[in-house]
Amino acid sequence: MMKGDDSQEVEIDLGDSSDNEDFDNGEEPHTLWKAPLALEEEENIHTTTMVEISDTKPLINVRDPRGINDCLKVTFEDVIAEPVSVRSGDRVWIWSNALFEVSRVWIYRIVTVxxxxxxxxxxxxxxxxxxxxxxxxxxxxxxxxxxxxRWLQSLWSVVLGVIVRPFLTSAGRCYGGFSIHLAKE
Structure with missing residues (x-):
């Protein structure tokens, strides 16, 4: 699968305070975690006749077309949330988020296998x-x-048409003449 030129990757830097140094050799810093592509970006992925088989490039794009497992779309923020009054350090939050996502994905893959x-x-x-x-x-x-x-079905339809239907029709007409008016005094 080939990505279009307009797709972008979102990167989260999890480096230590020593990561603030400038890179003299022109290389970009190595990121430990990359966010998954957005839905709009997944739609822009073009396939060729030669499809590479890989864990990161699924052969079947829509695996839950009827939304049977919508309740399982769980993110870190759905499970763990810190109120404004009590907060952990930023690095603890970022690493916890990364470890949650990585462990969720890999444990699911292992159990699936x-x-x-x-x-x-x-x-x-x-x-x-x-x-x-x-x-x-x-x-x-x-x-x-x-x-x-089949004979019982035809007998039952005759009984309903001859006996029950006229009785219920006449009862409905009798009770249809009643009306209730509510008045405030």
Whole structure:
């Protein structure tokens, strides 16, 4: 995948106080943490026919198209928040934020590697068995019952049309003549 020329990276400097020195050799300072691309920047990513397989460049861009897991969009600020009255040092806050994000991402990846394939196999097996059971057992049984009780359906529609419908229609007309007026005294 290739990025367009107009995309920008947001960098957060986590360096110590010694990072304020100027670099004589013209190199940029090494940043320990980079923020992810914004949604607008992800849409500007152009793909070629030769797609590189990498952890940072997913093959499937939209992995939750129906928003099933919107409740799991958790950021550091959703979990930890300091009020104005009590605050830790800026470096503690920045490093805590970075460690939270890195540990959240990597622990998720490790657990996914351990559980994703077995859970996919179990889920696929379960849905295959349920589909087969529904297609070859439940569906035909329901159709047999519907065919066998077709006379009962027609009898029930006659009973509803001849007895119940006129009774409810006349009751509705009788009670429809009543009106209630509220007055303040």
């Amino acid at each position: 351990l559980l994703a394939i077995p859970m996919s196999i179990i889920s696929g097996l379960l849905f295959a068995i349920l589909s087969c059971f529904h297609i070859w057992m439940v569906g035909p049984c329901i159709q047999c019952i519907l065919i066998g009780t």
